[in-house]
Amino acid sequence: MSIWTPPVITAIASSDYPADNTLFSTLTLPLDTASAENRWQLERLSGVLSIQSPEGLTQSVDFVGGKSRHRSREAGHGAAPLKKALGISTFEKRHARKPRIIDATGGWGQDAWLMALMECEVTLIEKNPIVHALLADALARAKLDGQCSDVARRISLHNDDACNLLAQLSADVIYLDPMYPHRARKKADSKKSMQILQSLLGPVDDILSRHLLEAAIKNGATRIVVKRPKGATVLEPMSTFSGQLIDIQSPNTRYDVYLKHTD
Ligand SMILES: C[S@@+](CC[C@H](N)C(=O)[O-])C[C@H]1O[C@@H](n2cnc3c(N)ncnc32)[C@H](O)[C@@H]1O
Structure with missing residues (x-):
């Protein structure tokens, strides 16, 4: 090996x-x-x-150009499963505001951008310094764009390991989209953006993702959303999780939602 x-x-x-x-x-x-x-x-x-x-x-990361403009429309349509998984409407009815979200696995920022389009404040964490630099550059450019600046300003970006930072930050929802090991094996089939990410990050295993989920559970947020490919196993926390686990399905993706009991 x-x-x-x-x-x-x-x-x-x-x-x-x-x-x-x-x-x-x-x-x-x-x-x-x-x-x-x-x-x-x-x-x-x-x-x-x-x-x-x-x-x-x-x-590169671009929140202003063609694909992102298309994703702006998705925020109302194709992103419905993500919106449901994040529990945005239910939270808003209960608290008269949108949930504050920590996206602890920044990547190319596509999901975080959708959350910001849904008018949520997003704390975005990315541990890889190169991926972080590309995200920071895209956010800086989006902040200068007349149509995108409001959305970009809802995102605050950090370069850190979320396992550390989650102990210091507070949010209503924590979102995790860790690399999935099987994706790495399908390198020839995977998208260019995913191939580059795999090369920059190296091999992934679910143990690191389980530690990340554990850090999310220890945070005060009552809702944790884990994005998994359709058919993938459920990510198990490192310790016993006593809350409720539900899933939201979309064509290629499943969102596993961990709901913590509140007294
Ligand atoms: C599959 S990508 C996320 C894709 C992202 N949801 C998007 O919409 O573009 C996973 C990313 O999470 C980052 N990551 C994984 N573990 C992390 C951790 N403990 N702290 C911060 N970032 C982490 C990886 O470096 C990688 O960039």
């Missing part, structure tokens, strides 16, 4: 974007001034911070 090592990512410095030098030095990446093929690179392309893999895949 080969041992996984994180990819070495070269940052491409450009005199057009001097502010990026601070980011690149914080990330302690090797620097170059020109792009090259067949290596990992972090580079600003047409104003957008982007990561490129040696295979030529490019990934």
